[in-house]
Amino acid sequence: MGGIGISLSRRPIWSTVYCSLRKPQTHRVWFSCSSKLSANPDRQAREAKLKLPDHPCRTRFAPSPTGYLHLGSLRTALFNYLLAKATGGQFILRIEDTDQNRLVQDAEEKLYQDLKWSGLSWDEGPDVNGPHGTYRQSERLHLYHKHAQTLIEQGKAYRCFCAPEVLEEHKQIQNEAGQPTLYPGTCLHLSAEESNSRAAKGETFAIRFKSSKTPTVIQDIVYGNYRKKDPEDDYIIIKRDGFPTYHFANVVDDKDMKITHVIRGAEWLISTPKHVELYNAFGWQPPQFAHLGLLVDAQRQKLSKRHLGVNMSWYQDRYILPETLLNFVSLLGWRGRDASGGKKPGGNGDVMTLQDMIDNFNLKFSKGDIIVSLSKLSFLQKEHLKRLSSQLESNPTRLLQLKESLLVPFLTKLNEIAPTSKLLGDPIPNPEILSNTNYLSEIFKTIIKANEQGPEVSDQEKFDSTFHALKYLFYSIPDSVLKEELLSNMQFKSVTLLDEPSTLTDAMQYLVQEIENIPSENWNKDAISRVLTERKSAIGFVKADDESGTVTKNTWKFCRWVMLAGEEGFSIPSSMEVLGREETMKRLMAAKAVAVARETDK
Known part of the structure; x- marks a missing residue:
């Protein structure tokens, strides 16, 4: 992503400052x-x-x-x-x-x-x-x-x-x-x-x-x-x-x-x-x-309340980090410089924390209207998330900041739609998830990893998708959702258990027993991960469209269906630890009941 380009006329009164790589156009005099x-x-x-x-x-x-x-x-x-x-x-x-x-x-x-x-x-x-x-x-x-x-x-x-x-x-x-x-x-x-x-x-x-x-x-x-x-x-x-x-x-x-x-x-x-x-x-x-300089749109009209991206709520609703937004705003007519007049030392000169801005501040503002282009926002968001990922373990303050700017707005929206949503069951009384630094770190690592990968995409799409996968850490999964996921996205001809032909019901019973054997005092993601890793090939299946009858051994896939209704993102051992032993066993039993009903209906 390029920096800010500046175009000045021969006798400048209003020049045009771009926050993207668009070609400068004529300016307006007032x-x-x-x-x-x-x-x-x-x-x-x-x-x-x-x-x-x-x-x-x-x-x-x-x-x-x-x-x-x-x-x-x-x-x-x-x-x-x-x-x-x-x-x-x-x-x-x-x-x-x-x-x-x-x-x-x-x-x-x-x-x-x-x-x-x-x-x-x-x-x-x-x-x-x-x-x-x-x-x-x-x-x-x-x-x-x-x-x-x-x-x-x-x-x-x-x-x-x-x-x-x-x-x-x-x-x-x-x-x-x-x-x-x-x-x-x-x-x-x-x-x-x-x-x-x-x-x-x-x-x-x-x-x-x-x-x-x-x-x-x-x-x-x-x-x-x-x-x-x-x-x-x-x-x-x-x-x-x-x-x-x-x-x-x-x-x-x-x-x-x-x-x-x-x-x-x-x-x-x-x-x-x-x-x-x-x-x-x-x-x-x-x-x-x-x-x-005035902030204007691509048509050189002053930004009004009708424009997207004008009010703070627009950014908060899209989970834009506060530091990302301040960084973006700082580029609208000012450029951070070091004492020698060059780019600030290290990395991309456009990417700055609030402290970077303080350390490099001067009064070099650009004359003229400043065209606001949100294309830079996605790049800055990704860079700030990448930087934060290296600080989560050593800086608990960062976790609290991320909780307030990302997780709390998400939960607010989730709680608003929950009463009428068919995708959400009952709320899970689990206040520890919002106070336990290990849990918060796990959540934000998942979010950051998902948003560091892939091509430039809308932050709204990326964050909505990532947070969507977290909803079942806070709400139970309705049986109808488990059933729909089973029919739509987990289509298979048959199931194997320990290399023998079996049924989904037996496979679920096997999972119930293996997870139930983990003692309460050892209920943590490491112990859960060891159990599931040792049994990662225990459950297999033949895909519905596979004519060769090849068995795919993937216990993890069934665990993701049980715990998160197939949602990608958050790790299964972590979700089990966060949800706790009681809620995990509830979901295993609920999945087993759905499996029994499916095979009974055949």
Whole structure:
């Protein structure tokens, strides 16, 4: 699998970054930079700007609980996290819930769950004590009002008493006339006395910032100097409901929380002059900004909630490892490099753990839209599974991580379908399987081995197939499933036992006796394996389509039918150990009963 290719135009404004080997196509322009302002500095200065600061950085991820964590917001969180950790700084989680009308009830709690699932933890946040809390904007209104009042007193902001319907009518008139829909300045020239009097009488108002008459130039780590063509309108900083707008709250919060760097999507670049103008009005030093290219599909359309692979649940449902997803996201506009500027030492430069990303992080982000192709995901998943397979014995923490990211989601889905599924019997009360490191290791070795082999295939198909074979470790096998498997996939003309013609019933009775002879105190996969290996040729059969009458000796095949209804993957001695002696004997007796019924019906 190849790496990431980058295509830049001669005068790049939006270039195209691919996460696959597709041929780059034309890019799309949605803002402009002055050629004078965007002239490239010399290479040495540019490289210096992209290196990590020599001081601890404070970064933040500030989502709004109006929706769920998606690919783009995870990328934003990751890069802010990496910068903080790479410099020995702090990563802050802040909830921006000022848009009260659009809040989704469980979005905040789901956000915490998804971030923790991904492996990103925060040093300060709503659920973590910190010196700059509270970290939920709806609980910081007093701070915004205080700073807004300061701007009013300094003549840098003013109250706006205009009714929304009046402003909307003005906006429609301007639109129809082909004019910019700017605020008409109705309340700009109100005297302080009149403004204070109307406010004191309880008249509802918003607060507007008095913008500069000339465009503000901002510095961006990715896009260099940026300036909009026209100055900003007098925009609202405090809404009529008393809540701040995003533009105002994030500036006040970033200053109060001592944020040094803001890494966010390029859709916010066009708003950054507003933010810098606010910093200037307060006399504050702005943080450094780095804007990331938009994530788009193959048609250059911004990824929306309708696209597959946008929401975290899409990856979790497909058993994608958290480290695989973080690795995939890290390649969307950034490339891990070592100190010399080359690929990180050892192996494929695209395959990185979270620690690898921290160790190699820098501020070298690609300009332009980034086309998201999921083709890289399968390759990364396979590589991370391969790496994990060598760590299972020595690192119990890895087992617990795999349990949470792979086994728990599988069991959740299994438990949801079990009540109506004809493929599943009763649940098996076996809590030890989820706590015994030996059992967990055996399960994940099976999964990893299955997914390391073969050509590139869908992770969904691969994992669904592998996990499908594990279902009978948690649920009993219905007699109907055993019978169907016997008729459909274990077709044979006759059975032999100890080289003599026999019946399936006698063969099952033989297995019952041999397994029953294993003492309870010796019930483990090694003892079970010895017994079955010594008897691997005891049971034989002639295939239904074999005219020669050749006997295939394969006791294991019958054991797999008994224990897992023929499902491939998990080893038979391990499944017997995991299920325990009692459940194993139940399945042997159930299989014998099916065999008796089959031969009785003939």
